[in-house]
């Protein structure tokens with residue numbers, strides 16, 4: 001069968017594939033820093049060239065941000081597929097940009113000079129690639145790219161005859177500011193897609209492949225509480241007028257009730273409750289909350305959150321309100337007896353289906369207003385947000401992905417969710433009605449966004465095989 005030859009090709013070309021990945025990793029495609037714009041474009045071109053070598057007519061399309069400024073380009077391609085192809089039209093999404101590298105002195109080697117090495121003493125796992133972007137997301141996109149290459153080499157057909165659209169962006173690490181305008185502009189092309197595949201998530205653990213069928217949404221806000229029109233002497237004014245830090249803290253302390261439920265009216269209105277079946281399934285994953293806490297230096301007693309839900313349920317299936325930063329007054333060395341004119345906080349909400357980020361943000365601002373401390377004034381800032389998604393686990397494509405993982409790795413894929421947010425999935429669902437399958441092969445300790453980011457070769461191998469077999473599964477639908 002063709003797929004056997006494809007897997008053999010991947011096996012015998014694995015080192016070459018890793019070398020190609022290293023070439024890509026050498027391009028410092030840091031999207032958030034304008035200084036790197038030419039490198040970001042070079043990484044896009046590299047990706048398009050790789051696809052071209054797999055028979056795919058890939059373009060590097062210019063993108064424009066919401067404010068009309070030039071954005072980083074998007075690698076875009078259509079694979080027409082065989083005339084008699086009956087499976088779903090797949091949309092592959094990934095990103096080729098990376099996070100900045102600081103603090104650079106904590107890296108064991110140059111972040112853009114990838115090193116392929118064995119595990120050292122005290123390190124878990126095996127051989128790995130260490131570099132910025134090794135797993136997030138160049139390494140994971142590479143699994144797909146090499147699977148594409150293998151199918152072309154073996155069958156002579158791009159994607160082995162599967163109908164596909166490919167969209168690999170260069171701004172995921174800096175807010176995907178051009179993606180929405182791009183999706184709107186290409187909506188007529190994208191609407192033909194049936195299901196999206198993203199390889200930017202993790203496994204349940206080392207050697208335990210997983211499919212993520214849902215991520216949370218996000219609403220990110222900033223609130224500033226203004227009091228006097230100037231900073232004040234705390235001896236002369238203390239006790240006579242509002243201190244915005246104290247007042248802000250008093251308001252924010254009301255965000256949760258005794259059961260650690262969010263107190264904003266209507267917050268839970270659109271929350272889809274966890275089904276018993278889902279709770280049963282998650283229980284079977286035997287997640288060890290105490291062990292996870294231990295890794296971050298906490299005792300089992302720290303397993304706190306919304307009453308009535310386990311740690312996993314709280315992460316995957318329930319919304320949260322978090323204060324991410326709070327600033328005000330004097331924070332330098334020594335003492336300064338001041339009552340500041342204002343204080344501010346970053347407050348964000350992780351959302352689950354079917355919560356709407358805009359609605360939640362509005363409700364939070366209203367809730368703050370109703371608690372305005374005497375004499376104070378609010379300033380509200382709405383940062384970015386995105387919808388959460390839950391993908392049906394019984395669709396043909398989802399079943400195909402499960403079978404692909406089983407055939408490629410010999411292991412049943414765990415069906416998991418993630419507490420994190422991948423806004424593109426929410427956007428594809430909201431704009432185009434497209435569900436997303438997250439088939440990622442990262443590990444918790446890959447140090448994503450941190451110094452010494454790595455991707456283990458075993459994970460890469462599993463991922464490349466799974467992507468190759470998925471193409472076979474789609475061909476036979």
Ligand SMILES: [Zn+2]
Nearest residue numbers: 136173448449
């Ligand atoms: Zn990332």
